Amino acid sequence: MTAWIPIEPNIEAATSQFRFPLEELAAGTIPALVLRNAWSAENCRNLITRLIAADLLYDPQQPIPEKFQQQSIPEGYFREGKNSVPSLAWTEQKISGKSRIDIGSSLGYRGSDQEAFLVHSAETHQLFNRLFADHPNPIQVLYDALQAYSVNKQVVTAREPDGRQYGPAIIRAHYGGYAYKPHFDSVRLREKRDNYAVHEFEHQFAGVLVLQNSTADGNTAQGILHQCLWTPEVDPHLKSGQFHQYASDNQLASVEVELQPGDLYFFNTRGIHEVPGVAGDLPRIVLATFIGFSSDRDEIFVWS
Ligand SMILES: O=C(O)CCC(=O)C(=O)O
Numbered sequence: 001m002t003a004w005i006p007i008e009p010n011i012e013a014a015t016s017q018f019r020f021p022l023e024e025l026a027a028g029t030i031p032a033l034v035l036r037n038a039w040s041a042e043n044c045r046n047l048i049t050r051l052i053a054a055d056l057l058y059d060p061q062q063p064i065p066e067k068f069q070q071q072s073i074p075e076g077y078f079r080e081g082k083n084s085v086p087s088l089a090w091t092e093q094k095i096s097g098k099s100r101i102d103i104g105s106s107l108g109y110r111g112s113d114q115e116a117f118l119v120h121s122a123e124t125h126q127l128f129n130r131l132f133a134d135h136p137n138p139i140q141v142l143y144d145a146l147q148a149y150s151v152n153k154q155v156v157t158a159r160e161p162d163g164r165q166y167g168p169a170i171i172r173a174h175y176g177g178y179a180y181k182p183h184f185d186s187v188r189l190r191e192k193r194d195n196y197a198v199h200e201f202e203h204q205f206a207g208v209l210v211l212q213n214s215t216a217d218g219n220t221a222q223g224i225l226h227q228c229l230w231t232p233e234v235d236p237h238l239k240s241g242q243f244h245q246y247a248s249d250n251q252l253a254s255v256e257v258e259l260q261p262g263d264l265y266f267f268n269t270r271g272i273h274e275v276p277g278v279a280g281d282l283p284r285i286v287l288a289t290f291i292g293f294s295s296d297r298d299e300i301f302v303w304s
């Protein structure tokens with residue numbers, strides 16, 4: 001058996017080894033596709049400077065402005081189906097000061113009200129069109145990479161049958177050591193959003209481009225992927241926060257995917273994954289997407 005390791009550093013490394021690299025992600029035979037230097041570190045820095053100047057993110061050296069305190073999203077937060085009350089992906093013992101700011105439209109966070117989500121998504125398209133009209137566009141970089149990995153399918157922004165589009169991607173800033181505990185993401189199996197077109201896809205991936213790392217004492221916050229696709233059997237171990245014990249009892253492999261600003265990775269979100277928080281001086285900032293993939297469909301849907 002070959003080792004379970006990410007395929008890197010470029011698209012060629014994947015396409016020379018596999019006819020259809022995304023099929024490998026779907027099957028879980030590889031943990032991730034990694035594209036190093038997809039965007040330059042300078043582009044990443046410039047974008048963050050512009051986001052702070054545009055008041056879309058706050059400067060971590062300054063006190064948190066009131067506006068951002070209100071829109072910040074607690075750890076582990078999502079809504080199931082049409083519930084307006086949030087569920088938590090894991091049980092957090094106490095409310096922490098760690099916060100996340102989203103620039104864009106999160107289906108997980110806003111999808112319970114479909115109409116409001118689609119209106120919000122249209123506004124996100126306008127915002128990103130303005131933001132990237134005269135500047136390099138990292139969303140295009142991510143879509144182009146996915147297109148190359150997909151070989152014979154067409155990568156498009158997710159849309160409903162009436163043509164209305166979801167947000168194309170989301171920029172997320174994680175302050176104060178915000179962490180993603182071991183979890184999976186699935187509009188089908190977790191959020192149960194059967195009133196959305198993306199529910200039809202068999203597999204869900206994430207595509208994440210790192211814009212800024214959070215560093216403290218030489219450690220950076222990095223994603224860890226476990227060789228374990230979600231099943232109902234795993235669920236109680238996630239909910240009780242005991243997944244690491246389960247993983248060690250079952251000798252499950254895992255990999256940490258160490259990324260620098262400008263590096264991009266794609267992974268199967270049904271696989272249990274986590275990003276331990278590092279409370280550095282700077283927030284970890286990423287451009288993130290979800291991806292719907294079915295072997296028998298010509299289109300690949302991307303949303304956030
Ligand atoms: O930021 C990452 O690398 C992954 C984040 C994640 O797991 C999520 O947004 O569900």
Ligand SMILES: [Fe+2]
Pocket residue numbers: 180183184185269273
């Ligand atoms: Fe996730």
